Amino acid sequence: MPGRAEAPSDEALRDAGLTAEGRGRVLLIACGALAREILALKVANGWEHLDLQCLPAILHNTPQRIVPAVEATVAEARGRYDSVFVVYGDCGTGGLLQAACERLGVEMVPGPHCYSFYEGNEAFAAREEATAFYLTDFLVRQFDAFVWKPLGLDRHPELRDLYFGNYETLVYQAQTDDPALTEKARACAERLGLAFERRFTGYGDLGGVLGRL
Structure with missing residues (x-):
């Protein structure tokens, strides 16, 4: 033995x-x-x-x-x-x-950013969404701190169309099933003057990548 x-x-x-x-x-x-x-x-x-x-x-x-x-x-x-x-x-x-x-x-x-690996890098690349602006759970919670204020839209809301005029849709990539976050994301789309789409991605490729560690 x-x-x-x-x-x-x-x-x-x-x-x-x-x-x-x-x-x-x-x-x-x-x-x-x-x-x-x-x-x-x-x-x-x-x-x-x-x-x-x-x-x-x-x-x-x-x-x-x-x-x-x-x-x-x-x-x-x-x-x-x-x-x-x-x-x-x-x-x-x-x-x-x-x-x-x-x-x-x-x-x-692997991947260009979290939006890609949350959705899955292959699926994200296949969409080729040049006119989509993405938010995750984190960015919905922190929309003012990470989007609205850094762009100066709290002081100069007239700049909104300059920044977002080439976007058509705000895509909320939801990691969790949270109705309150979904409504907040919808409100973010309205503030930016964009159509709204919610996609439940969960953790995408992130879980598999970390699991291999």
Whole structure:
């Protein structure tokens, strides 16, 4: 009968650059806009080995700041986890985030942005919706803070058509079945002067990607 494998010594772990507390653990570095959904998936699936560290969701308004923030967080996590996984799409970085992840030796969620992987990257790409403006559960909740005020529409509502004149439909990608959020999303469409469509996407590709970790 084979003997039981012994756990690696602290010295061996140090040589590998890993602390004892980090064995078997994965750090998720995620956009703050995905925090609620990732935590819900963790609880539903019992993924106790996944730790979550979120970067401010408002970084999406200045995507050039996403890559340095991810790089700094990966560097800080070295030696404390078996692996690090970046829960961002490209998110307006023009491929720079993917290049940084490859350079750092970490993986990331495939897809251009969360709207795509929530719906499923293949399904989203097939739609080719150039005139759709998307909201998720997070963005419906935070519409004023992340859309209305940053665009200055609270001070200059006359700019609405300048920003949204080429859009036709507000598409609400619902992660949850919440009638109150649906009504709020409908109100957002009215404020922007757009038609309204709700699609229940759930967590899309996100659950499968995290499940493989």
